[in-house]
Amino acid sequence: MITLLQLGTALASDLEPGPSGRYSTTPIAGVHVSELEDPTPYLSGGELLLTTGMIFARGQVDPAVYVRRLQEKSVKVLGIGLGPSLTAIPPALAAACAEAKLEVVVVPDQVPFQNVSRAYWNLAMRSSNADLMDSLGTQTAMARAAMRPDAVPAVVRGLAQSLGGWAAYVPRFGEGETVWPPSAEQFMPKVRRETHRIDKLEAPSTATFEILNQPVVLYPVLVNAQVYGVLSLGPGRRLTPADRQVITTVCVLLAMRSRQREQQAESTAVLGSAVAKLAVRGQLEAARMLAEDSGLPDVPSTLRLLALRAQGSIPVSFAAESARGLLGPEPYDLGPALKATPFVFEHESSLIALLDASLVAPLGERPFDDLEGTEFQVLGFSPENQNQIPETAAVLSAQIHGAQIPSIFQALRAAIARAPKGMLTHLGSSDESKASNWVKALHEYARADLVATVTSYLRHRGTWEEAARELGLHRNTLRYRMQLVNSLIGVDVDDPDVSAHLWLALRHAETHGF
Structure with missing residues (x-):
């Protein structure tokens, strides 16, 4: 915006201040010339109005009425051109302008009004160019940011x-x-x-x-x-x-x-889907290599599988929102684990996700059977997205290791197909995952080393004498301990189906820790 001070400075001797003797910093929206008694219909407000003062010399208008009209139109400055009509500002006009706080300037005799207009628009052009340069500089800074x-x-x-x-x-x-x-x-x-x-x-x-x-x-x-x-x-x-x-x-x-x-998310989703598909087909090493080469997070060493079924395609963001707050004695939240994993793919109208077991650890503190039939709480959906709300709740496995994934996945597919609408369905722990819990229970027993006892017993195929000799125990002591083991884990260790899975779980715990 051009000010009167800028215009007066630019015009030098072609413009003079009025009775105040100085220019103010009043902003000027334009320059207009008129000899009409009422020029306001042709003004928009904020202008410097120039006149030769003929209407005042001839007494055609009351200066107070004229100034009041300009004031109502928000005219900022009145310029009086001296010459044939006026040789000075009429005292009545000066008094009316002073009372209305309307600033007055003087255009000396023989100075064309065009000089004032030209000076104003030259200043406006320079200001516009400066604004443009500032704008370009700001836009450049924004692009760098x-x-x-x-x-x-x-x-x-x-x-x-x-x-x-x-x-x-x-x-x-x-x-x-x-x-x-x-x-x-x-x-x-x-x-x-x-x-x-x-x-x-x-x-x-x-x-x-x-x-x-x-x-x-x-x-x-x-x-x-x-x-x-x-x-x-x-x-x-x-x-x-x-x-x-x-x-x-x-x-x-x-x-x-x-x-x-969005494009990065799409690329990550495609690569994450490929990693998850490899993993559920038992190609865990290939899945880990692909994740590493693609810049994805490492495939967790221990996983949980999650499935959500819906009528249509399920965006991960919606699925994560749906998986919040399983109702029960304690709150559970699978949303963070689902949002954190890129290993998600769609399979037969279901969303399958590989979750890091450490992010959903609270679920391992209670038997999964206790969760079966829990109502599935859906949050954060608007009516237009109803068709994308999962119609079936989460279906989870127990904590699993890589070699177990294919069999767990097959069980998961069957479980999600029969899951009641809006309810949590228990997949059922696999024998391998049950065996992991058995080993954990044996390890946590403090009064005797039951892990070593069972390991030796299974290594010698249930031969009491050889196992007792290796352990340095009396045979009756070994018998007592094995009875304690059966009671503690709730199964018969001599059952071939139990002993096979328990032996593998013991070997895994020995290698990877409990």
Whole structure:
């Protein structure tokens, strides 16, 4: 905006200050020339109005009435051109302007009004060029910020600082909200409500509302006509065309970033799906190699399998939300484990996920039988997404190791097919996983080394004398201990099906620890 001081300085002797003897910093929106008694119909407000004063020389208008009209139209400055009509500012006009606080300047005799107009527009052009250069510099800084690892926070922070206010980005998918400065968090509840309205519009567009009597502008961030997020701005000043250009650039950068993240997520999903498919088919080493070569997390050494069934395709984000809060004596939350794993694939209308057993450890503290039939709580879904809500709850295995995955997967497929709608179905622990629990129980028995006892007994194929000799025990003591073992783990160790799985579990524990 050009000020009267800038214009007076640029015109030098072609313009003189009025009775005050100096120029103010009053902003001027334009320059207009008129000899009409009432020029206000042709004014928009904020102008410097130039006149030769013929109407005052001829007494055609009362100066007080004339000035009042200009005041009502928000004219900022009145310029009197001296010459044939007036040789000085009429005292009545000067008094009316002083009372209305309307600034007066003088255009000396023989100075064309065109000089004043030309000087104003030259200044406006230079100001526009300066704004353009500032805008280009800001846009360049925003583009550089978009290349940083923390691109979204950097861009939002830079925009807020550029506008002298606050800014927030509310993404629709994936990322969390970004607010700058942090003190603007107080505005976010209303911003979220307004953002939700934009999400529902068929043709999203810029929207404006007020917070604490200050305007807030919302800009949808679009990718292929789909809203990927909303940029909210509380500018500290009136937005200029250059500001709006910067905002448009930021929206484009945020859209590009969202699309990049989406493409990365799609690539990760494809690779993670391939790793999971290899794992459930028993190719665990190949799965680990693919995960490593693809930059994915390591395949966990101990896993749990999770299945969700729905009528249609199940996005992982929805599935993770669905897997929250299994109702029971204690809360369970499978959502974090599902969100954390990239090893997910779809199979016969079901979503199959390999979870890190350490992230769902609380489930191992109770027998799975205790969870069967637990109601499945679904949270966070809007009506339009009802067809994507899993109609069957989680189906989990007990903690498993790589070699067990194929058989567990087959059992999982059968279990998810018969699972009641909206309920948790117990897959049933495999013999291998049961054997792992048996070994754990033996290891935790403190009054005798039952692990060594059972290991020796199985190694000698149930021969009492040889096992007792190796252990340095009396045969009756060994018999007593084996009775204790059967009672402790609830099975008969002499059963071939039990002994086979128990022996493998003991060997695994010896190699990998308990």
